[in-house]
Amino acid sequence: MDETVAEYIRRTVLKIPRDEIKSMLQTWGFLSETQLQTLNFHQTKDNISQDVVQLCEDNSADIKQAAVLDIIYNHIYPNKRIWSVYQMNKTGEETDFFDLTDFKKKFKRRLQSALKNVTINFREYEDNAIWIRIAWGTPYKKPNQYKTSYVVYHSQTPYVFISASVLRSTLPLLCQALVVASNYHDIREMELRSHCLNSLKDIAFKRYSQTFQTYYPRPLQERNVAPENVDLRIIQENRSEKERIQRVNREVFGDGPQPKLEFAQYKLETMFKSNPKMDVLDIKEPFRCLVKFSSPHLLESLKSLAPAGLADAPLSPLLTCIPQKARNYFKIRERKGFFPGSFVSP
């Protein structure tokens, strides 16, 4: 067995949490049940990985088989990578029957003819997703197994989820191969990125819960008994303002849990309009800013801003449109014309 293959298997095993190594190796299916029984999973991970490599040696594993183990790991831990959503377009009305064998053949041929050295693996999952792992080489260099690209493609949709290789120059070729293999005309990045692949799917496939039309007001339950010396009208006013914020928030964000995104970015090139109270000259040129929001769960934290008194209700459409527009990277310019308070995002 090639030394680089042995090292790759060893490092892949080291990435897996110890109590999941056995089940991942079973899913892999490369080692027999008898071989797996000889493994001692109670020793250090380093020793386990050495033993696994030894067994793979006995079965003379090659890189294609080692790559499958990597796909299994990435399928279970997709959040270790950052994913970007792409959408493909057709020119005409023609609806092609999707043929997986044909897709694989075309995809491989496109990359191999360009690079010669490239490792390509496919693996299909029950949710109709095809996972593709690509390790990139050049006509003169062996593929680098540590700088892979991952593609998750749902053939019944025009969406592709790509976790690009750090070798950025490979991206155009990868996109080309996808378009050719799936009989589309072109592909574009949707400017929607996250570590959470499932949330990206929820947003792209519009699977997240929205309760825009189906909202029934419910009285808020306030158990606090107001102190007697406070004006009841003020209490009433506070309560109705709270209720309004809750209602508006629910209309905008819905009732259900939000899809998980970690960031949103806005490049602003809008006019700086000073508040008349501030006695500052208007600046005639666009005011250039870059605003980044980051949070372990961005949409949930945005949702909690207005109830916490940190933002107006409703929150700006620039923020609340993220799931509907299926993007979290924006470039904002001033809209020319009638509405001074409105912006466009091209």
Add this chain to the structure above:
Amino acid sequence: MESEARTLPSAGRLSGAARLSRGPLFGRAHGRFGPGSGGPLPPCSQENADPQKTAFLLRKQWALYSVTPLYKFSSGKLREYARLLGAFIAAERHKGLAVQVGVDLDIQVTFSSLPDLKGSEQDHAAMLVQLSSRSSVSPKNSEEKLMWSGWFCCVSGDDLSENVPEDFTCLPLFLANGAESYVAIVGSWFQKTFDCRFRRLAISPLNLTWMAAMWTGCKVEKNASATELVFSVPCLPQPLDISYAIHPEDAKALWDTVQKTPGEITQEEVDLFMDCLYSHFHRHFKIHLSATKLVKVSTAIASAHCDGIIKFLQSKYLIGVLMLLTELAISQIQ
């Protein structure tokens, strides 16, 4: 060493700090060095600080501390201090209390003076302490590796130095780069030897707004980095950070329309600058940044974090930034 947020200085004190820093920051003399003070111009203008000699201070993260005046410190004894501190570290290691370093490592201590880092005649020369390691197995052919550095300085700290008894040396600002465990051990030796006290120097959000305004107003070359303000939003079920970066030219243009008082910066101007940025942000996102916490400011001049961490980025403005930090350290001591 305790870490404690300092209380907000009064507006009057702050505007004093700004006058102080503005002079050297803008290459002009103001405030106490201005007309009427009678003294000569401070030897702190950028021409005096040799950029070569202070280049190693740039682009590193320095943790800030305030230090009370050192008792019976003598700059003629730096060699002896190095030897004593070296022995102290060795003894601590022997006790097993000290930092974990490889058993085979010798720690080399050096003390040196940084005479360029001064603001006024009365300022004591800055002092650098460096710890480097050398393998004790083969000390001859192994290279020395710098593990930790820390420096004491006082830039225009006349407020303090004028008011301490003889026998005391004022170096109120201490900056450290490297493992915090070394700060503890070096700090305890200084504490023991010179009867001084170290305290973490946090930077309040109010002082951060001053830094944002002052540094934005400084002239820098083209392609300078943006004025970036980082806010953290407290008390949400999920934490949220907001980075608001403004193109340096546009930020300076805004500051120039806000800044009207000739020769000094006022609290009102700084507040107005921030309010303008907040209202521009609110117009787009409907979020009230004024209700969040400003945690970090970075500009082409320097970057500062509220936890008391600073990074100097331009040797030209090093003295000016140190002057402001000295002011903050002194107000923490007093």
